[in-house]
Each structure stands twice: as structure tokens, then as C-alpha cells.
Amino acid sequence: MNILLTNCGRRTYMVKYLFELKDSYNNAIEIFLSDTSEDVSSFWVDQRSNNILTPRVERDENQYIKILLEECKKNKIDLLIPLMDYELHLLAKDINKFIDIGTSVVISEFKTVSNCLNKDKCYSFCNEHNIAVPKTWNSKDQIESSKSIVVKKINGSGSLDMHLFNSKKEVPSYFDNTFLYQEYISGQEYGMDILNDFNGNFIHCCVKKKISMRSGETDKAEVVYDQRFIQIAQKISAVFKHVGNLDIDFIIDNSDDIYFIDFNPRFGGGYPYTHLAGFDYLKALHKLSVGEKVSMDFKGKEIIGMKGIEVYTLR
16 A cells, blocks of 8 residues: 655655555555655655655645645555645545545545635534634624634644734724634643544544644643543534544633634644544544444543654755
């Protein structure tokens, strides 16, 4: 089997996990990685990787898909796992083109991707399905809250262009219609991975209590186990019907109420803690892609994980 990780960038841990998978199958798996430059750390994690250069998605979406299809066909890619937000809607839209050349893509339906990545649509979708989210408005004039206000890009990624103000009065008027306004929820933040099969059926979930963050990603976290979280994950899985991993952020406030603040239909920066707790979602996706059944225990290792820095050199 040939597996491709697209736009892998600095996610060196994903590459390591894939090569562990390769080794466990006695090298019956070939690993391919793609990005826009050879000077990305993920390309140099293991000398056995097959590295592919692609155009930048945001510069020319059509050219990106064209080149990616060519590379998948040439390298006989069986399973494609995307890692970047900006390519997800393209892959969802053109999924049949990949199926036609024999490549399975770990991607949700276009509507699901849109409902996740467009925060305005996401909060409306959650409200329709009784998934608790903070109060949200489309303009400063609509805000009805005395609490602190968070201003976010509707199609933002990570913590880029996110601003926090102590009150509505402090929110400046220069934000355009690409932003939305949200009531700030004070409490403990968590991350959750929810794994679905290729038909959108629930398989597993893992919850991490966030201890520290860096540049919008979880830097230190503790894996926690609670039956309540499993029930919530099953509900979200059934509502979103996503494919593969759904990376979620939520906050539990001082009244023990849960508010969901972010949904990413891909592997996120909190996945290493899930993996190190004993839940190998990459292996699960490999099994699913060849028609095998997957089941996992919901209780894994009791761990607190923290990210560090490694340096890779060119061959």
C-alpha cells in the first residue's frame, strides 16, 4: 500500500507514526509526503520517505489539484491523508477524480467540510443540532453581552487574526464582514479527536485537557477519560458524519457547562497525545481502507504529554 500525507510541513510526528506503521507491516507500506518546498522538516525525518513537490494551494487551486492527481496516479497512491485546512474543500469537491484513479482520500463531504471550516456556518449548524456553542454575532452592532468578546476570522485557521476585548465598547469598528463576534467563555479548554469510518460511523474518541498552548496548537496536555465525553463524541459523530478524524476544541466553564469553539475535519496539533495514549488512528485508517474492521478500547494510558523541538538536516 502507498500512503500520501499532503502539506505535511512541520508535522514530523505524523511522519514518524507512519514509519512506525510501515515497520509494523514489514515494509509492505510505502510512505509519500508532499509540500511546496524541499526545505520542510517532515521531508527529512526518515530517508525512506518519497517526497513530492506541489504548488501552493492558495496561489492556484486548479493547478494544485491537477498536480496532486498526476502524482497520485504516477505513484499509485492508495490512501491520501490531507493535513491542511486550505486543501480540504478542494479534495472534497473533486473526490471522484481521485476515486477514478484508485486513490482513497480521507475527506468528509463538501458540506461537512464547509460546516466545519466556515465558523459562521459552523455555529449555525451546531445551534440547529443542539450542540452548545458560545453566543455569536455577525457585526458589532448585534452584540448583546456584557462579557468579553472574541473576534475571529470566519474562515480563519488556528489562532490567526483572533482578538480578545474586555467588552463590546472596546471592540473597534474596523473589522469587516470576514470576521464574526463571539462571547468569551472562561474555563478549562479541552481538545477531542473523534474517529469515524469512511461511511461517517463512529469508532473512537480521545479527550485531552489542555495545559498550555503555543501558536494555536496544544503544547502540553493530559489525556482524560470520562464516560460523558464518549456520549458527546457519539452525538457529534452522528451529526457531522465526518470521515476520518475530527479535531475539536471545547471549554468547560465554572458551571460545568460545555461550549464547543472549533471543529477541524482533519488531524490536528493535539493528535500526538491521542496516539501516545495508545490510540493509533493512522493504523485504523489503513485497516479501514483495506476493508478490515476496527475497534479500540476507550481507556488507554494515563499520560501527560508535551511537545519539544527537533532539528533535521538535509541529506
